[in-house]
Amino acid sequence: METDLDEKRAVTALAALAQETRLALFRLLVQAGPAGLPAGMIAERLAVQPSSLSFHLAQLVHAGLITQRRAGRQLIYSAEYSAMNALLVYLTENCCGRDAISAPLCDPAAGCCPATAAKTPAA
């Protein structure tokens, strides 16, 4: 389902999220669901200047983490869940040397990586 990321795309996505306003913005859209939110409402909720918001929205769009669509005079933004999932998977890829996994959470101490788990004395 989600397209695999190469290193550069992953860096772009992470850089897009590595900023207070954009992280709050992205999470707002993740929580808003596929219906998304118009730019104006986002600006209001995050108390950000329109021009600044536009800048951040563009970064997230460029990173592929959100998408834009028009509804009358408003521009609606919504989270791109597949891109988010691809990023999560990329970060945890081959966790502890295992073969590919699809669900990213990884906890060696709890048996995520049987081969190496014994070497982690609950530290």
Add this chain to the structure above:
Amino acid sequence: METDLDEKRAVTALAALAQETRLALFRLLVQAGPAGLPAGMIAERLAVQPSSLSFHLAQLVHAGLITQRRAGRQLIYSAEYSAMNALLVYLTENCCGRDAISAPLCDPAAGCCPATAAKTPAA
């Protein structure tokens, strides 16, 4: 298990990962498992200058994504899986307005968010 993140800690973690060398470094450690790798071997594998590597290692340590321990003259670095998991959970928190979830992967089109899934016509 994993400590919840506040916004600033999340931004720090994401910023730490939003750089080619550091992302490669982190993934290398994730794949290396809890045993970790000495700085020298990391430098060799990533073909990075020692002083530059030190800089990046420090950022990841500061972000809480990796930890350092000494073994003789070597400094061994290993991934902090709980921090990584906390970050993944933070990103997907309240996905589509749902209550907390523990496994981060989120796909509205596939029923992750029943209430809103119908509004996404396979677009």
Add this chain to the structure above:
DNA sequence: CCGGCAGTTCGACGATTGTTGAACTATGGA
């Protein structure tokens, strides 16, 4: 066609980031 609202684009500024090489600290062996 005109006014105005929703959002974006632009240029300029200060702040932060990543790199490099040289000097420094710490550990282990002889």
Add this chain to the structure above:
DNA sequence: TCCATAGTTCAACAATCGTCGAACTGCCGG
């Protein structure tokens, strides 16, 4: 004690980032 190895710290530099205000574009109502 002296030396070599493993890694870190420091200062300086170019490059990139985030913010601001002002000007701009696109869309709708009348």
